[in-house]
Amino acid sequence: MSIESPAKNWLHAPTGTERAWIGLALLWCIVLTLAMPYWHFKGKQNSTGEAYTVEPTRFADRVQQFVDSNKVGEVNGTPIAEPPPGGDAYLQAQMWRFYPVLQFKKGQTYRLHISSLDIQHGFAVLPINMNFQVLPGYDHVLTITPTMAGEFPILCNEFCGIGHHQMTGRIIVTE
Amino acid sequence: MTKEEKSGDLIEKESEHRGDGLHHAPGTFTLTLILLVSFVVYYFANWKALADVWHVR
Amino acid sequence: MTTLDPTVEGALPETEAAGRGNHPPGTFRVCATTGLTVDLAAEKFIKINAVFAVVFLLLGGIAALLLALTRWSAVHLLNAEWYYRMTTFHGLNMLILWILFMEIGILYFAATALLKSRLASVKAGWAGFACMAVGAIMLDAVILAGKADVMMTSYVPLRAHPTFYLAIILVAVGTLIGVINFLATVYIAKRDKTYSGSVPLVVFGAITAAIIAVSTLLHGAGIMIPTFLWSIDVIDHVDPAAYRLVWWGLGHQSQQVNVAAMVSVWYLLGTLTVGAKVLNQGVSRTAFLLYILFINLASAHHLLVDPGVSAGWKIWNTSYAMYLAVLASMIHGYTVPAAVEVALRKQGHTKGLFGWLGAAPWKNPGFSGFFLSLLIFGFIGGITGVTLGTEQINIIAHNTLRIPGHFHATVVGGTSLAFMALAYYVVPLIFRREFPLRWMCRAQPYVFAAGIVLMSLGMSFAGSYGVSRRSWDVEASGALHPVSYDPSVHVWLGVLGIGGSLAFVGLLMFVVPTVLAVFFGKRVEAKMPAW
Ligand code: HEM
Numbered sequence: 001m002s003i004e005s006p007a008k009n010w011l012h013a014p015t016g017t018e019r020a021w022i023g024l025a026l027l028w029c030i031v032l033t034l035a036m037p038y039w040h041f042k043g044k045q046n047s048t049g050e051a052y053t054v055e056p057t058r059f060a061d062r063v064q065q066f067v068d069s070n071k072v073g074e075v076n077g078t079p080i081a082e083p084p085p086g087g088d089a090y091l092q093a094q095m096w097r098f099y100p101v102l103q104f105k106k107g108q109t110y111r112l113h114i115s116s117l118d119i120q121h122g123f124a125v126l127p128i129n130m131n132f133q134v135l136p137g138y139d140h141v142l143t144i145t146p147t148m149a150g151e152f153p154i155l156c157n158e159f160c161g162i163g164h165h166q167m168t169g170r171i172i173v174t175e
Numbered sequence: 176m177t178k179e180e181k182s183g184d185l186i187e188k189e190s191e192h193r194g195d196g197l198h199h200a201p202g203t204f205t206l207t208l209i210l211l212v213s214f215v216v217y218y219f220a221n222w223k224a225l226a227d228v229w230h231v232r
Numbered sequence: 233m234t235t236l237d238p239t240v241e242g243a244l245p246e247t248e249a250a251g252r253g254n255h256p257p258g259t260f261r262v263c264a265t266t267g268l269t270v271d272l273a274a275e276k277f278i279k280i281n282a283v284f285a286v287v288f289l290l291l292g293g294i295a296a297l298l299l300a301l302t303r304w305s306a307v308h309l310l311n312a313e314w315y316y317r318m319t320t321f322h323g324l325n326m327l328i329l330w331i332l333f334m335e336i337g338i339l340y341f342a343a344t345a346l347l348k349s350r351l352a353s354v355k356a357g358w359a360g361f362a363c364m365a366v367g368a369i370m371l372d373a374v375i376l377a378g379k380a381d382v383m384m385t386s387y388v389p390l391r392a393h394p395t396f397y398l399a400i401i402l403v404a405v406g407t408l409i410g411v412i413n414f415l416a417t418v419y420i421a422k423r424d425k426t427y428s429g430s431v432p433l434v435v436f437g438a439i440t441a442a443i444i445a446v447s448t449l450l451h452g453a454g455i456m457i458p459t460f461l462w463s464i465d466v467i468d469h470v471d472p473a474a475y476r477l478v479w480w481g482l483g484h485q486s487q488q489v490n491v492a493a494m495v496s497v498w499y500l501l502g503t504l505t506v507g508a509k510v511l512n513q514g515v516s517r518t519a520f521l522l523y524i525l526f527i528n529l530a531s532a533h534h535l536l537v538d539p540g541v542s543a544g545w546k547i548w549n550t551s552y553a554m555y556l557a558v559l560a561s562m563i564h565g566y567t568v569p570a571a572v573e574v575a576l577r578k579q580g581h582t583k584g585l586f587g588w589l590g591a592a593p594w595k596n597p598g599f600s601g602f603f604l605s606l607l608i609f610g611f612i613g614g615i616t617g618v619t620l621g622t623e624q625i626n627i628i629a630h631n632t633l634r635i636p637g638h639f640h641a642t643v644v645g646g647t648s649l650a651f652m653a654l655a656y657y658v659v660p661l662i663f664r665r666e667f668p669l670r671w672m673c674r675a676q677p678y679v680f681a682a683g684i685v686l687m688s689l690g691m692s693f694a695g696s697y698g699v700s701r702r703s704w705d706v707e708a709s710g711a712l713h714p715v716s717y718d719p720s721v722h723v724w725l726g727v728l729g730i731g732g733s734l735a736f737v738g739l740l741m742f743v744v745p746t747v748l749a750v751f752f753g754k755r756v757e758a759k760m761p762a763w
Pocket residue numbers: 293296297299300303319320322323324326327330331383384385636640643644648687700701702703731732733735736739
């Protein structure tokens with residue numbers, strides 16, 4: 001009974017199917033444990049959390065500098081900025097927009113800096129569904145390589161007030 | 176697996192704490208195996224889905 | 233099925249076990265059904281905590297229906313403001329208030345009835361309850377007043393009215409007092425030798441929950457007190473990354489409290505409904521111990537795509553530590569149904585692999601609720617949770633609807649359903665009232681389980697196409713840059729809406745008979761009527 005004190009000397013090794021199940025479960029937990037370090041070294045998708053503290057106003061300055069020197073066009077009144085392959089790109093999150101629109105080349109790698117000017121936001125790339133957290137005061141650096149061309153909406157996925165669901169942006173990936 | 180003995184309360188209480196193979200639960204074991212298989216399938220399907228997105232570090 | 237029911241004569245043994253322990257005369261009664269000694273003071277607290285719990289379940293449930301009908305894109309019921317307000321309201325009423333009031337009741341029951349002890353302190357019982365109740369009412373008031381549309385996580389620097397943080401602190405302090413009162417009761421029971429040998433397994437599980445709860449609540453204080461001070465401008469900055477780290481020490485660990493409490497309830501209901509015996513005390517207790525030893529670090533799985541925490545830290549803290557807690561759950565996932573199987577086989581249901589399962593008392597909502605809870609928790613909640621909490625896989629899951637899809641299978645289909653199943657015994661045994669509408673009670677676990685499973689599937693599939701949680705408008709209409717999804721998303725959001733509505737019906741089918749029983753039910757004079 002689970003509601004009575006057990007008889008003395010209740011500590012015994014498991015036997016039979018119980019023992020077999022514990023063995024299998026343990027084995028599976030070991031697989032789960034090894035999968036992550038394995039992917040860290042061999043896989044292409046990792047969240048390393050690379051970040052630097054930054055004053056929001058300083059970050060806004062850097063974004064503006066980046067836009068001024070890399071602007072290639074405009075869409076819906078938002079500038080499009082295309083960094084050189086291998087270069088740094090900046091994305092600013094604030095209530096309730098992303099700035100600017102980014103343009104990348106397929107297969108090239110960029111250092112994408114994301115931070116917030118006000119409260120916490122999220123960075124979700126649709127429809128491929130990649131998600132990262134964006135915090136004020138932290139410059140979150142994603143070393144990112146788009147592997148397909150097209151237009152990709154970005155969406156804030158951390159609640160950030162009444163306009164949250166309208167906080168969108170765009171990444172354009174060219175061949 | 177030993178067949179459960181028809182026994183008085185006292186022995187039943189003894190065996191309750193012994194865990195010495197007196198218990199026989201093949202149905203549960205089958206259920207947990209189904210669980211494990213679903214787990215493995217779902218888990219690796221997710222790794223597969225992850226492998227398809229952009230590269231990021 | 234009635235022969236399997238321990239409420240029938242003979243199935244529950246040991247009237248001599250119902251000794252008087254350390255109860256002063258006149259402060260206890262002996263339960264005619266189970267033979268347990270029920271401390272009258274503890275009984276009062278169990279009752280008021282259960283009543284409060286059900287009230288908050290109903291409030292949270294009404295909000296749940298509104299949310300489900302809003303996320304169902306074809307219905308889109310609430311406006312944006314009320315959707316966000318109700319999300320905050322629902323999360324806190326359910327996850328914090330319904331669950332915590334219920335858990336304090338369970339702890340008081342385990343320490344007094346199962347250890348044959350009096351409650352350590354009646355005053356502390358009142359103090360804890362008063363803090364919780366006042367905090368809870370303040371919390372709901374400030375949310376409904378529109379002063380705290382910040383979600384239950386209240387990530388800084390998003391700011392709520394100071395009352396919001398104060399209310400949460402009050403609830404946490406009240407809970408902490410209750411938990412300490414429980415631990416003190418366990419201590420005096422040991423000191424007064426009210427039981428011999430080791431504590432019963434259910435108490436062991438409750439102690440596990442209580443120990444984790446202390447750690448949980450200390451993390452809560454550690455983050456909510458500075459945040460409260462920040463909200464009244466006493467300190468000028470709370471670091472958002474540090475907030476997330478410590479807050480999840482509260483948010484995640486409290487889920488482990490829920491798991492430990494739920495597993496204890498599974499063991500308890502296994503015994504009450506089919507007379508299941510623990511197969512191997514050592515195994516089950518070791519599994520509980522793993523929860524205590526290896527859980528805190530797993531709060532890392534909420535920070536897997538955060539800036540500022542390294543990959544090494546994330547991997548270490550999710551795998552090494554978490555997977556031993558996963559092992560623990562996988563062990564209970566075997567030992568609990570195995571105990572049921574062995575008990576039913578002993579009663580003669582030995583046909584084939586699953587003859588015992590077919591012969592189980594499926595018309596007893598205490599049993600069906602418990603067993604469905606076990607299945608939903610294991611097959612949906614557990615599998616999705618471990619997968620989504622894998623460091624890299626979290627990239628394709630974080631903050632999407634996959635997350636609520638997961639936890640509605642753990643804390644709702646699992647914990648909440650187990651607590652409902654428990655109520656089918658608490659009301660006749662503690663309130664000593666008979667349930668009216670017994671057909672409704674018998675059907676309730678199935679309706680609720682089906683609704684939650686559907687909703688969870690809808691959420692999970694919509695989320696895997698990238699649909700965000702906590703978002704009022706999936707289409708982002710009016711946004712500067714349009715978004716678009718796979719069209720099947722709307723089908724899955726429909727499944728969410730239909731499943732959620734069905735779950736709400738299941739919730740009412742629980743609340744209505746329970747309230748009728750507690751306030752108008754026929755008095756249980758001797759033994760509780762068998763289910
Ligand atoms: C009838 C039963 C229920 C239904 C229909 C339901 C439905 C929902 C829906 C639609 C959401 C919103 C998802 C979103 O838009 O992000 C939600 C969120 C949530 N639910 Fe439930 N729910 C139910 C029961 C419960 C219970 C019993 C609990 C806890 C014990 C719970 C805990 C939560 C939490 C913590 C959230 C997240 C709130 C947030 O994002 O801050 N739910 N639920």
